[in-house]
Amino acid sequence: MLNIISILIGLLSLVIVIPAQIPLLGWANWIALPFVAVGIIIGQISSSNGGRNFCLVVLLIAAVRLMLGGGVF
Template identity: 75%
Template sequence: MGNLLAYLLGLLSLVIVIPSQIPLLGWGNWFALPVIALGIALGALSSRTGGRNFCLVVLLIAVVRLMLGGGFI
């Protein structure tokens, strides 16, 4: 159950992260980070690791975008 919830939270955060790749919308990644962290936590509690790994990939995308934009842009 935790793995499925992690996948769903990962998809929700991916819907937020994808439009945040556009310049001047990078602030949307800050809204996605708590959702991603919750997905990673739920995925870690599960016996399977697919949902956690998916959330980690989404986290990587969001963090790289934040680093490139200086955290704001």
């Protein structure tokens, strides 16, 4: 059950992160990061690794975009 919740939180974060790849919308990644962190924590508590790994991939996408944009843009 916790794995499904983690995947749903990851999907919500992915919906925020995908449009944030557009220039000048990078600030949306900062909104997605707390959701991703909660998804990773819930996925870690779960007995399965799928939700946690999915949230880690979303975190990687958001972090790379933030590094390329200098943190804001």
